Amino acid sequence: xxxxxxxxxxxxxxxxxxxxxxxxxxxxxxxxxxxxxxxxxxxxxxxxxxxxxxxxxxxxxxxxxxxxx
Numbered sequence: 001x002x003x004x005x006x007x008x009x010x011x012x013x014x015x016x017x018x019x020x021x022x023x024x025x026x027x028x029x030x031x032x033x034x035x036x037x038x039x040x041x042x043x044x045x046x047x048x049x050x051x052x053x054x055x056x057x058x059x060x061x062x063x064x065x066x067x068x069x
Contacts (some may be wrong), residue, residue: 013040025039
């Protein structure tokens with residue numbers, strides 16, 4: 001990935017993962033010249049964009065509720 005989006009960091013997100021998966025993820029992101037954190041943020045943004053329509057009253061990234069027109 002040559003261009004990456006920059007996002008403001010406002011909070012931490014901790015999770016437990018298999019050590020082997022973590023090591024492989026770190027190696028892949030290093031080879032792609034992107035930080036592991038940036039890859040996770042990009043994934044989260046894409047996931048929310050694709051799936052938020054399934055949930056009602058989900059705040060957008062600015063904390064505002066998406067209200068139907």
